[in-house]
Amino acid sequence: MEALFTVNNVWMMICTALVFFMHLGFSFLEAGLTRQKNTVNILFKNFFVITAGLLLYALAGFNLMYPGFEEGAIGFFKFAGWGIAPPEGGMTAAYADGGYTWWTDFLFQGMFAATAATIVSGAVAERIKLEAFMLFAVLYVGLVYPIVGSWQWGGGFLSSWGFYDFAGSTLVHSVGGWAALVVIYFLGARIGKFSADGKSNPIFGHNIPIAAAGVLILWLGWFGFNGGSVLSADPEATSLVLVTTSLAAAAGGVVASIFSHILYKNYDITMFMNGVLGGLVAITAGADQMSTGEAMIVGSIGGIVVVLAIALLEKLKLDDPVGAIAVHLFAGMWGTLAVGIFGAMAGFDQFMIQLAGVGIVGAFCVLSTLILVLLVKALVGLRVSKEEEINGLDDAEHGMAAYADFSVSKK
Amino acid sequence: MKKIEALIRKAQYEDVKNKLHEVGVTFFSYWDVTGIGNEKFGRVYRGVSYSTSAIDRRMLSIVVNEDFVEPAVQAIIEAGGTGNIGDGKIFILPVEEAYRIRTGEKGGDTLN
Numbered sequence: 001m002e003a004l005f006t007v008n009n010v011w012m013m014i015c016t017a018l019v020f021f022m023h024l025g026f027s028f029l030e031a032g033l034t035r036q037k038n039t040v041n042i043l044f045k046n047f048f049v050i051t052a053g054l055l056l057y058a059l060a061g062f063n064l065m066y067p068g069f070e071e072g073a074i075g076f077f078k079f080a081g082w083g084i085a086p087p088e089g090g091m092t093a094a095y096a097d098g099g100y101t102w103w104t105d106f107l108f109q110g111m112f113a114a115t116a117a118t119i120v121s122g123a124v125a126e127r128i129k130l131e132a133f134m135l136f137a138v139l140y141v142g143l144v145y146p147i148v149g150s151w152q153w154g155g156g157f158l159s160s161w162g163f164y165d166f167a168g169s170t171l172v173h174s175v176g177g178w179a180a181l182v183v184i185y186f187l188g189a190r191i192g193k194f195s196a197d198g199k200s201n202p203i204f205g206h207n208i209p210i211a212a213a214g215v216l217i218l219w220l221g222w223f224g225f226n227g228g229s230v231l232s233a234d235p236e237a238t239s240l241v242l243v244t245t246s247l248a249a250a251a252g253g254v255v256a257s258i259f260s261h262i263l264y265k266n267y268d269i270t271m272f273m274n275g276v277l278g279g280l281v282a283i284t285a286g287a288d289q290m291s292t293g294e295a296m297i298v299g300s301i302g303g304i305v306v307v308l309a310i311a312l313l314e315k316l317k318l319d320d321p322v323g324a325i326a327v328h329l330f331a332g333m334w335g336t337l338a339v340g341i342f343g344a345m346a347g348f349d350q351f352m353i354q355l356a357g358v359g360i361v362g363a364f365c366v367l368s369t370l371i372l373v374l375l376v377k378a379l380v381g382l383r384v385s386k387e388e389e390i391n392g393l394d395d396a397e398h399g400m401a402a403y404a405d406f407s408v409s410k411k
Numbered sequence: 412m413k414k415i416e417a418l419i420r421k422a423q424y425e426d427v428k429n430k431l432h433e434v435g436v437t438f439f440s441y442w443d444v445t446g447i448g449n450e451k452f453g454r455v456y457r458g459v460s461y462s463t464s465a466i467d468r469r470m471l472s473i474v475v476n477e478d479f480v481e482p483a484v485q486a487i488i489e490a491g492g493t494g495n496i497g498d499g500k501i502f503i504l505p506v507e508e509a510y511r512i513r514t515g516e517k518g519g520d521t522l523n
Contacts, residue, residue: 264460268456323457
């Protein structure tokens with residue numbers, strides 16, 4: 001039993017490290033799909049999110065997300081106090097059915113927490129004021145993310161209803177996606193993205209190899225994100241989850257690349273990459289519930305959802321440079337609903353519960369983002385000046401260049 | 412002395428260079444330029460279609476004595492042409508004087 005406890009805990013710590021690694025994946029993806037002049041800024045935001053996010057989680061987030069709701073409580077909000085301190089028996093197999101220690105629990109969940117704000121970082125890239133982003137990220141990761149998380153993973157009302165979100169299609173990805181959507185609505189599109197006559201213009205990512213590395217790192221990280229969400233090293237569950245996760249990623253990528261070729265007559269690597277991520281986000285809610293075939297279907301539809309959502313946002317004149325909203329919000333919603341359509345839990349009642357969960361979380365995130373955006377706008381303003389945006393945020397906000405003395409040949 | 416400025420397709424550059432060598436033009440400068448012209452490409456990036464009018468070409472700058480002008484121009488036309496729109500242009504400009512920095516001598520001999 002002691003040996004099993006140790007093995008479980010080692011697996012969970014490996015998964016923690018893999019989820020940490022995803023922050024490099026996000027950084028690479030966001031830097032690669034945006035322009036050279038904003039690279040330092042993107043990296044600064046990503047560093048801020050993982051560092052401040054972890055500190056906030058230690059300060060209050062963990063105790064907001066896992067407050068230990070009393071029997072019979074509504075399960076909407078509870079705060080178990082400041083700071084982190086292991087409870088009695090937190091380092092023994094008695095804690096969490098021998099799956100992991102309390103320290104591992106904290107760090108694994110802490111690595112998740114920052115993800116929600118990282119999703120926002122990509123969507124608002126290239127025009128948001130650094131201070132506005134940092135202020136928003138602190139409030140969102142510090143308050144909104146753990147409160148929503150407590151409803152399900154903390155044993156709150158969504159979990160009592162029977163809502164199912166294995167590793168966070170809704171609780172992590174959609175929570176970030178909703179915030180991204182509301183913030184870019186208030187922020188407006190980048191200069192040059194839409195012409196005065198309403199025409200959409202492309203703004204090219206400056207480093208496709210880095211973006212590609214980012215996506216593959218994210219896929220690797222997902223082994224920890226989903227694999228660790230088994231909450232032990234259970235041989236069957238963890239290996240199944242790794243298989244469903246990978247099959248969904250593969251199917252999402254292949255289908256998105258073919259689908260975007262059918263629509264646009266172009267083999268677009270960035271659509272391929274977003275499709276892989278769409279498959280990953282989609283399978284996240286039901287990774288332990290799906291057969292291999294179902295995982296491929298869920299991932300494939302995730303890939304199509306991403307391509308269509310990118311087109312929809314363009315139509316609505318919402319500027320998301322990296323496709324974060326299409327991937328995390330739209331594929332996240334799809335994946336959550338898919339638990340009621342495919343897999344071991346499928347059924348009409350389950351579907352309705354999934355739908356209710358998606359709706360309630362969406363409403364809460366939109367409303368809280370709305371309040372936070374207006375607050376941040378009033379305090380520091382949202383957007384850099386036109387001149388700062390055109391010169392690049394690296395120059396305006398940081399006074400430095402990402403590739404100071406480096407140039408590449410065009411062709 | 413004349414200066415020949417030629418805008419050519421990058422894909423034809425190696426052929427043009429070899430042909431110029433054949434007719435005795437052994438040194439010149441070149442650089443990559445971007446221009447606007449009649450050629451347009453339809454492209455798609457992340458589902459957004461656009462057409463680019465920015466055209467990549469290579470600019471050659473060749474200073475020669477009078478008797479090399481015609482052979483050099485013919486070499487560029489022969490090796491640089493594909494028959495399609497966008498093959499480029501050649502301009503001939505007068506050059507008032509040429510100096511060789513190493514020795515300080517001037518005149519047409521400095522081009523040999």
